[in-house]
Amino acid sequence: MSTIYDVARRAGVSPKTVSRVLNSDGPVGEKTRETVEAAMRELGYVRSNAARMMRAQKSGIIGLITGAISTKNQPSTQQGLPDLYIVQGIQRALETSGMTVMIADTAGRNDRVPHLIDTFLSHRVEGLIYVAEYHQEVNLPHLPDDTPLVLANCFDARGTPAVVPDDRRLQRDLVRRLIAAGHRRIAYLSLRPDMAAGRLRPLGYREALDEAGLSFDPALLQHVDFDQSEIGPQLLWDTIDRMLQLEQPPTVLCCGNDQMAMMVYGILRSMGRKMPDEIGVAGFDNYRAIAETLYPPLTTVDLPYNAIGARSGERLMQLISGDGRDDHSPVLVAGPVHWRGSVTELRPENVISFKTLREEKQ
Amino acid sequence: MSTIYDVARRAGVSPKTVSRVLNSDGPVGEKTRETVEAAMRELGYVRSNAARMMRAQKSGIIGLITGAISTKNQPSTQQGLPDLYIVQGIQRALETSGMTVMIADTAGRNDRVPHLIDTFLSHRVEGLIYVAEYHQEVNLPHLPDDTPLVLANCFDARGTPAVVPDDRRLQRDLVRRLIAAGHRRIAYLSLRPDMAAGRLRPLGYREALDEAGLSFDPALLQHVDFDQSEIGPQLLWDTIDRMLQLEQPPTVLCCGNDQMAMMVYGILRSMGRKMPDEIGVAGFDNYRAIAETLYPPLTTVDLPYNAIGARSGERLMQLISGDGRDDHSPVLVAGPVHWRGSVTELRPENVISFKTLREEKQ
DNA sequence: CGGTGTCATGACATCGATGTCATGAACCGA
DNA sequence: TCGGTTCATGACATCGATGTCATGACACCG
Structure with a gap:
């Protein structure tokens, strides 16, 4: 490959x-410039980043650590593709910055994280983002102080800058909307309480x-621990069955996520x-491949992973430029409710007394 | 950050x-080695890749170009996450090689590909893999001859080394299996014929x-062009309705992919x-998030995107080492049929005359 | 017409790791 | 005891791009 000398x-x-x-x-004569540009074209010259970066002491590289790519063939993924969308959002936020984003995958093994960090450091990344597959607490090895780090979809006990979904608010908005539609008996099939989502959303x-x-x-x-491959569906069936036997059965089932909702569709129909008409179903995530394809389409709330990524990218650029290094409060991100065919608006006479609520929703 | 001089x-x-x-x-005295290692530890030394790569004239980087990350929020994704699994397979294949995989995303815009290629060349990648989101013909800009390229899940007219799914064989294996199970009237709801999959699978x-x-x-x-957001479901409904009205209606519906199958579930139930029991459904892809979560679980055939990725990675390493540079035949990849609850094995008396077929299947 | 500035260009050093070659010490066999 | 070998180490050049400083050619001003 040709060099600047050639x-x-x-x-x-x-x-x-x-x-x-x-x-x-500096200044270059018009004719000289053209001669040089011609020469570059003829040689197919591409400038060497290695040499450049070495001289400049800046790599222009942002490192991204994620399991987005390798964890997606678990027996059944409990969530959509959060980390993937996050990565996408990060890329979008960084593409105007001129930074090159390097993605490294944990291959599902957290013990590889230190090694990945080392690789990134050897490339002299200017910043790192760690993306978790679901909202959780993490504990990463320490980094040299001059390399900023942002946690996306996770947080740690050290107060590292983090961007996380506002689970509590999202669930609240969805249930508000159901109430505004006239529903009064709203069941909630939540995720395991050892997950942040399973704790915050019920709140x-x-x-x-x-x-x-x-x-x-x-x-x-x-x-409901619905994604245990064997007994999961059975657990779900039993739970729903019990709820429907209640004296005042629910008119809507809120599900921990869209995938659970998909399973619930099959169960209710069976x-x-x-x-x-008899019973509504609502999801969580707005995992479109499911929510829009199910029949009828699923009412759900948009957990905006894209936005989480984007905000993470912005936060990192901020840290790189030296701003807000001692701001330790996490960034909370929420999204809109998507109202689709899987939940009925109950008749107006039921709804009328909640007019105020309904207006507030907007 | 400290250097080797420090x-x-x-x-x-x-x-x-x-x-x-x-x-x-070369040789280093035992005591010297220990002193040096101690010094490195104390300084938190990490070797600079830029300098190393510059000297060595080898980057140890493989470039990956894909839309895997950004294309995933199309109104409704027509396929599963093929390119994602492919990327995963590539990573797995390359992780033992000591190469660093850099992933660049097209952000859904093919016009950005030349720019991405330039970025990669400026990092002096030792090889490139282009991953397509579905089996198709592509046309990439020319590369300098000394940088090998492998096409994954796609091919071009120039005979660039490629790794693609064996759509024809996969569909054949699935239908064979259905026949072995006693089915005789097998309907096929195929994807658009302008896609490689829509052409090869019917064969x-x-x-x-x-x-x-x-x-x-x-x-x-x-x-059936089922993923047109508005009329898609209606088209599918009409097509199925027409088939079921036939004098000899089908006993199984083969779907172009698992997502179509998911939609078909809803339609049949409605x-x-x-x-x-009345009618079976089969998919294509073994997109597990769907196939295993649907109720009943979906019989489908495994389009092994992971393997496509792995083979692509291996092929690239081969090219880098200089082997098989003039082998232009594409690598075909297939996977097994997954038999699940969505299709019944018809009663033995129906099946018995096909014993031979059934045995052959194994 | 000499001095001062601007413009266009080049020589050279530098970034960090490493290949090449040189140096000195210890060691070995004859 | 001496030439040859191996071992341990260092001096120096090199990779490609670029920052710093220098140089020569003009132009403009008083």
């Missing part, structure tokens, strides 16, 4: 002049109930329940 | 000796019918058809 020789100028043309540094659920003056019925809030 | 000074040796410790090059379908001596009924093979 170009210089061919154009009959000094390497420095070629460099000037490349970077529009939002209750918050919405409280606001509307609806009493909380413990029988309607159940944690039970002979008509959706959405 | 380490040398601290250890009281020359930089070259430090280099020798790092690379286990496999017919091949399996021919083998078994079953006559081909054109009424049972329909191309029509009041019981699955799998």
